[in-house]
Amino acid sequence: MNLFKLYKSVFTALCLALLSITGYAQSKADVLARINLANQYWQTNNKPQVRAFWDHAAYHTGNMELYALTKNETYLKYSEDWAEHNKWMGAKSTDKTKWKYKYGETDEHVLFGDWQICFQTYIDLYHIKPEAYKVARAKEVMEYEMSTPNNDYWWWADGLYMVMPVMTKLYKLTGNKQYSDKLYEYFMYANSIMYDKGEKLYYRDAKYVYPQHKSVNGKKDFWARGDGWVFAGLAKVLKDLPANDPHRAEYLTKYTNMAKAIIKSQQAEGYWTRSILDAAHAPGPETSGTAFFTYGLLWGINNGYLKEKTYLPAAKKGWDYLTKTALQQDGKLGYVQPIGEKAIPGQVVDANSTANFGVGAFLLAGCEMYRYLSNTK
Numbered sequence: 001m002n003l004f005k006l007y008k009s010v011f012t013a014l015c016l017a018l019l020s021i022t023g024y025a026q027s028k029a030d031v032l033a034r035i036n037l038a039n040q041y042w043q044t045n046n047k048p049q050v051r052a053f054w055d056h057a058a059y060h061t062g063n064m065e066l067y068a069l070t071k072n073e074t075y076l077k078y079s080e081d082w083a084e085h086n087k088w089m090g091a092k093s094t095d096k097t098k099w100k101y102k103y104g105e106t107d108e109h110v111l112f113g114d115w116q117i118c119f120q121t122y123i124d125l126y127h128i129k130p131e132a133y134k135v136a137r138a139k140e141v142m143e144y145e146m147s148t149p150n151n152d153y154w155w156w157a158d159g160l161y162m163v164m165p166v167m168t169k170l171y172k173l174t175g176n177k178q179y180s181d182k183l184y185e186y187f188m189y190a191n192s193i194m195y196d197k198g199e200k201l202y203y204r205d206a207k208y209v210y211p212q213h214k215s216v217n218g219k220k221d222f223w224a225r226g227d228g229w230v231f232a233g234l235a236k237v238l239k240d241l242p243a244n245d246p247h248r249a250e251y252l253t254k255y256t257n258m259a260k261a262i263i264k265s266q267q268a269e270g271y272w273t274r275s276i277l278d279a280a281h282a283p284g285p286e287t288s289g290t291a292f293f294t295y296g297l298l299w300g301i302n303n304g305y306l307k308e309k310t311y312l313p314a315a316k317k318g319w320d321y322l323t324k325t326a327l328q329q330d331g332k333l334g335y336v337q338p339i340g341e342k343a344i345p346g347q348v349v350d351a352n353s354t355a356n357f358g359v360g361a362f363l364l365a366g367c368e369m370y371r372y373l374s375n376t377k
Helices: 003-021 028-045 054-070 073-085 118-128 133-147 158-174 178-194 224-240 248-264 287-302 308-326 356-376
Strands: none
Touching: 028 054, 028 073, 028 356, 054 073, 054 118, 054 158, 054 356, 073 118, 118 133, 118 158, 133 158, 133 178, 158 178, 158 224, 178 248, 224 248, 224 287, 224 356, 248 287, 248 308, 287 308, 287 356, 308 356
16 A cells, blocks of 8 residues: 555545534535545555546546646546556457447447546546547547447447547547537437436436336336436536537436436435435435436536526535545445446445445535535635
8 A cells, every 4th residue: 555645545534534523514625625535545545557447437537527626646647547557548459340339348349338438538638738649549439430320329328428528528629510410319319218208317228118117116217326327427518518519408408307307306314315216126325326416416506507596405415425424434435336237126235335436426526516615605
């Protein structure tokens, strides 16, 4: 273990305890101490030299957001080391005739969104120090994908977080309108197979559409992390998409309607259960879905898309759960449902349940809470 990082984590924990004792709960300093504690714990205990698959890449979207807020060079280097380890690529096949986009973890699954989310961080790193090689693979892959007649690339809810922001980031970087056009085409396909027009929420994928699939109590089964991926992804799209984009209203409508639906199912303790509309299906707190919802709500408040009076109480309750229950004293983030695709009755999710993508979501939420407090003080 890196002793310097360990010292910083202990120091941050002590500062956090002092803040609590002196009554500065929910201050900017308190929020910053908590997100630094969580991030330093993660980086101290996990090396950056891991593959560029979705779970690691989702963490880096949060790490880069925290770097943007703090300018902490240690955080920047962690993501740079990860990118360099992966040669600024996702899946590494160079034979386009073998590229696949259904589920797969091999180097031939170049067109599968779980191997494309890494491009979000590579693009962010490019903007900090522009060097063409950092975004060369992202452009190559996405331009090839857009040259195909297929539109069913995003067939699961997670994919909307993994790749929609890649499209808007590359559109912003290159000015190539095809990114906007294909973003809309692929998004509309996703809506056609997993969006529930009545509930204004997304099923994880076509397998879970009601009434083909039901919760244990016969209800519609919307997976919290799945809808969290979509909600957060829409926020990121709205952040980067030009104001005059012809399809912006579609993304904004989906986003605001999701916000209305999400706050209806929040539990009194501030979290969302794994099956959003059936709390008894897999009861108890869950952090990753809650963190993405909290991030999406705070982002909307901070950017004028959601009314503070209506949505801030839910966002604050979410943040209270994340910091008072999910975040442990040493910086470990608990109650993160393990990798999966649904709410599983009987699955144990407790204070020791942590994961990279959950930490990334927590960092996103914390950065937006910090920005909210900065705007109101």
